[in-house]
Amino acid sequence: MTPNKEDYIKQLYKLGAEGDMVSNKSLSHALGVSPASVTEMLTKLKRDGYIELLPYKGSRLTERGAALAAELIKNHRLWEVFLVRILNMSPEEAHENAEMLEHSTSAEVCSRLADFLGNP
Template sequence: MTPMKEDYLKIIFELGGSHKKVSNKDISLGLGIAAGSVTEMVSKLSDEGLVVHEPYAGISLTEKGQKYAAELVRKHRLWETFLVDKLHYNFADVHSEAEVLEHQTSDRLATALDNFLQHPQACPHGGVIPSASGQFPDVSHRLLADANDGETVQLERFLDNHELLTYLEELKLRPNDTVKVIRHEPFEGPLVIEKDGEDTPLNVSYKASHNIFIKAGNSDK
């Protein structure tokens, strides 16, 4: 399987394609590519029995696709955790290294790495790490972009994208941060938020707000 196909399976997995239908638009925003390219690749994955595509409804992983995606995501996130926790890599710089390492990692090595790291539940970006059998806990698939004006939410996880992670590092946003949504600027403008404990508003780009997952906040500001 080509690396591009694997990237598609991973992004569909991250967007919740194991449990719900994922839109072409969300895949396009997550990968930073044109919607037309998404349609073409999804068609190929469908022909291989890895996804189900229902026109106007969305895309979901088949059992075969989910198993393959969970294995890739597990190895990738274990390496990201190792690089940050043990080699002290920067939060935003581990994706490309893990992308290379995951393809050279046997199941035996992944198990040894998991044991060495004492079975981490999530990677540095908040993404859950599937078990060796492909099981993983339920997570939120609600996007920051979908939060209501005035709502307080907790950032749960970020899509695994170097450009995005570098951008969020500059904004000093991390998983588990609590933020209040001030307003959605019109015409695909930024989302204006306030981080808990800070008075200076932050502008989060339209694209980035579609790459951040949230859960209900624990408190109101």
């Protein structure tokens, strides 16, 4: 899974939090990418089983996609807590760094990080 795919999945999770369909235009705007790039990536995510894609209606996460999004967001938040509490970064700095770290952190490291932080 590429960081780019993970970013799309996270954004779909945020925009379609209630299971609503998310338009390509909304996704394009939120990610700052072209509509053509959105269409290309959504085709890949559908093929991989992470989203449902309905022409002219939009897309939404499947159960598999929602589980992955929740995991990514949890990892991101763990890193933010660690970076603010332990390394005394500002919330803005922590957020930017967590964006990078969330994509390359194993489940084992996240589990240990959660334990270390007292499962925030």
